Amino acid sequence: MDDAVRMQIESLRKLKVTELKSRYHDLFGEASPSSNRAHVFRRIAWRLQAQAKGDLSERARQRATELANDLDLRLRAPRSFWREIECNGQSANRDPRLPPNGTAIERVYQGHILRVTVLASGFEYQGQHYPSLSAIAYGVTGTRWNGFHFFGLKQEWKHE
DSSP states (O other): OOHHHHHHHHHHTTOOHHHHHHHHHHHHSSOOSOOOHHHHHHHHHHHHHHHHHOOOOHHHHHHHHHHHHHSOOOSSOOHHHHHHHHTTTSOTTOOTTSOOTTOEEEEEETTEEEEEEEETTEEEETTEEESOHHHHHHHHHSSOOOHHHHTTOOSOOOOO
């Protein structure tokens, strides 16, 4: 990047939103549709660089317009997308003590083997869906239990 352009961009960092919007108007010939400081700053910086290095060719602009007209564009990824990436595809609010989906959890209670299957959203016990391990423990014992404690899931599961 050219030093003169770099200096112009650096000088933008000190400007307030109203001053940035005024600069935006000068460069683009229209009012900024946004009052978000970071967005307006980025647009101005892009425009300064485009003016210094040359803008897109007319053919590239036409192709971009064709592509944009053919697709439903989303300007920002949904928040759930970023949470899933941070959690490696696992649900963001999934307890780390839970084993992977499809795993069977077993516990012996009063001589009976209780076998629960971990699902993506909840648990399955005797063919019925339960929202939590605590609900299963209550259904079996008639007493309120912490489901993780009842089934012996006290430490974080080692996901691989």
